[in-house]
Amino acid sequence: MKTTSKKDLRSHCAVNYGVEIFGDRWSLLIIRDIVFVGKKTYGAFLKSEEGIATNVLASRLAFLEEQGILSRAPSPDGRKDFYTLTEKGLDLIPVMLSIVLWSAQHDAQSYVRGQKEFIARISQQPAQVSEEVKALVRNGGCIFPDGDYE
Template sequence: MKNDLRSDCPIAASLDVIGDRWTLIVLRDVLLTQKVAFSEIGVPEGIATNILMNRLERLTEAGIIECYAHPTDGRRRIYLPTQRGIELIPILVDLVVWGTDHTAAQGVRKIAKAIKQDREGMIKNIEARAAASRAANLPKA
């Protein structure tokens, strides 16, 4: 990824890479729910296809996800997290808890409660699922 960071501050630099609404929605879908197909990502929020494509390209350039040909349909693409992407899972997990506690969003209240009870266990579980999804969907050599 080209270096177009606006600041040397780590928080500002992180926001330059992952800090807009649609990027976080894409990360939620790819990392937390293991969605891999273009048609699955950002569906509930209605992300426009051109914006989705832009965010997927940016995340690929940043080394957070990788793009591969679909295993059964070479015209389609799948998007898989890299290790760099998987390392974002704790941040997203904390956003789930914060959002449940401090906004009107209550869609995953049970998950937020489970995270509060065993944050590290939940993170390890989600990381393992993301890694397993990646392994299962990687093209065979």
């Protein structure tokens, strides 16, 4: 499992810190799944179309929890764990929305291109949309509860 502590950082450059903590493909996709479609469990993350391996998923979830991006709590029946974004994790929402906006502009086949109103709102009011999404996710919601993103 990849572990990064302050002493393990390649440098103290702000961009490097971000890349080392959340910059790998799988971490961002786990965060995406929480924010955009409301996934909360290991099994739900495993079903994402990108096909993450079980060992990689377990490692990424543990790493994101260790870094304070995710928190884990047992479900009410205790049969599975629920993963949610911490405040530190919620602070990544503006980054995620910027990536969505960039992708909508440059990927002709992006799923989100069909969400013209959403893209327009991100483009015109990025701070307001970020705060709205943070509040939504903080309260257990997601941007596309009906799975309209995938």
